[in-house]
Amino acid sequence: MRKTYVRVVGHWADTPEQQTINTICLDTWDGEADDDIMFYMDGEPLLAGQSLPMPNPSYIIDSILSA
Numbered sequence: 001m002r003k004t005y006v007r008v009v010g011h012w013a014d015t016p017e018q019q020t021i022n023t024i025c026l027d028t029w030d031g032e033a034d035d036d037i038m039f040y041m042d043g044e045p046l047l048a049g050q051s052l053p054m055p056n057p058s059y060i061i062d063s064i065l066s067a
Contacts, residue, residue: 003027006046007065013057021065
């Protein structure tokens with residue numbers, strides 16, 4: 001199965017002035033390590049303004065660059 005990847009601009013909740021660009025996979029993690037993927041959405045929708053359920057601090061999606 002081919003996975004779907006998205007590039008996003010976002011920031012850690014404790015450093016809103018420091019935006020970063022990361023890759024998120026919209027699919028489920030297959031158990032293989034991939035240091036290029038920040039987060040796996042497990043089929044859930046990805047929206048600008050969303051806070052990803054990560055350990056503190058959370059990561060906030062500012063914008064989606066590609067889908």
